[in-house]
Amino acid sequence: MVKGKGIEKAVIPVAGFGTRLLPATKAQPKEMLPIVDKPAVQYVVEEAVNSGIEDILLVTGRNKRAIEDYFDYAVELERELESKGKTELLNIVRNVSEMVSIYYVRQKIAKGLGDAIYHAKGFVSDEPFGVLLADDIIDADVPVLKQMIDVFENHKGIILAVMEVPIQDTKLYGIIEGKKIGDRLYEVSNLVEKPEPMEAPSNIAIVGRYILTPSIFESLENTPPGKNGEVQITDAIKNLAHKEKIYAYKFEGTRFDVGEKLGYLKANIAFALKRKDIGKEFKKYLLEVLKEAE
């Protein structure tokens, strides 16, 4: 049973290798790659904060120290900016470290997303919690985690963010099987990790936002490695289907998979075009380039 608590904690796993963005990710975390001028991980931290989250746990690993430095104070840099009177930049830099309480735990071996989330057991204790993947950046009027928390208010259980994908792409996602119970809501009866299109129960795919309940930890303990030899969160959620309600929520917003090259480029273009300072000039430039390319 899910207790009647709200969602105050979120987990952001950032311990993966990021092989799809090599060689850029050989010596730096993919979560630190900028979308325009902000690292990807900051977009998801901001989404969590704007959804009312008070404490965030980052599950890190080797080569990820830049993320910890990023959310820490940058004493020398701040002193330099202060002495030069660059107040606006100083505020930007300081806000990053003061946005929210961030905690860290290290996943020593990258054994899969499920294993990364298992590292949050002590942090989460007995409360439902949010999970955000920094690979998925979602441009939305209402932050997607907030949309999901609103669903959770009326549907206590596990909530998965989903979107429809072309059927040939099911092998890239966890796919749900379920019954539509509302405008954007499904009750989930089964989940399959990365099925071939022929085996997919639907074309409704899970993206990187979850509300999970503490029972996930026991389920993870009993979940053997699955696809790619990794402990899959999809499998652990599936194993809870008999005792807990699982809902899938079709979020409102535009999602970019910034963990792969094309998605990363698309996100940069979309966010740059929306910027007040450079958007107009950038659009002009893009139009020129496209015209030349025709």
Ligand code: UTP
């Ligand atoms: P991905 O499936 O994108 O794996 O992980 P990856 O290693 O980061 O990237 P590729 O596929 O090699 O390019 C989804 C999320 O789960 C985290 C990743 O950091 C990412 O946010 N993750 C994955 C972990 O924290 N630990 C793991 O063992 C695996």
